[in-house]
Each structure stands twice: as C-alpha cells, then as structure tokens.
Amino acid sequence: xxxxxxxxxxxxxxxxxxxxxxxxxxxxxxxxxxxxxxxxxxxxxxxxxxxxxxxxxxxxxxxxxxxxxxxxxxxxxxxxxxxxxxxxxxxxxxxxxxxxxxxxxxxxxxxxxxxxx
Numbered sequence: 677x678x679x680x681x682x683x684x685x686x687x688x689x690x691x692x693x694x695x696x697x698x699x700x701x702x703x704x705x706x707x708x709x710x711x712x713x714x715x716x717x718x719x720x721x722x723x724x725x726x727x728x729x730x731x732x733x734x735x736x737x738x739x740x741x742x743x744x745x746x747x748x749x750x751x752x753x754x755x756x757x758x759x760x761x762x763x764x765x766x767x768x769x770x771x772x773x774x775x776x777x778x779x780x781x782x783x784x785x786x787x788x789x790x791x792x793x
Contacts, residue, residue, distance in 0.1 A: 681757030685771035692767045728760035740785040
C-alpha cells in the first residue's frame, strides 16, 4: 500500500536486521490477505498492524510481480499522518518525498511502485 500523509509524503518501513527476507531494506506497508478478506480490507488491516495507520479511501494503483507472486498496491491518505511501528517486523519508519525514498535501498516492488508515482 502507498500511504500518503496529509502533506503528500509517502510512508516506508525498514525491515529489521534479523528479518529473513530483505533485512535492512525499505518497503511499503502491506502483507497477505486472509481467506475472508478482500484485497482492500487486507491493505487496511496490514497498514494498521504494521504502522498504526488509519486510512481514508483507497484506490488500486498497481499490480506488481514479486518473487512471492503478485502484490496489489493501493493508494490512499493516512487520516492523521502518524505512523507507529507495531509489528516488530520493521525497525524504522519515515515519511519521505518520492525522490528521498528512491535514494534508499528498496525492495524491488517498492522501487517499481515509487518510480511510477
């Protein structure tokens, strides 16, 4: 999910140093859908579980191929622009401009999405 704060910055999360996949790299908030969820419901849940984000309306932005299948990326604004690391999977969160984020070591699907913004 691409979460925008009210000032138009994008949230990215740094994967922790012991993460089994892409440690130390930056990614968008997100994760897998449960069997009872729509993709939009999963995006909202994951944004809240990973970063405490309450999201406004979401719109589909991009479907990106990853090593694990496909990721449906949604675009939406955080209702308050606040982010808290809640899941223990990530060790840092920043709100940045497109160019600031593109200068970070990003997981490939995040780079693909940010280049298209």
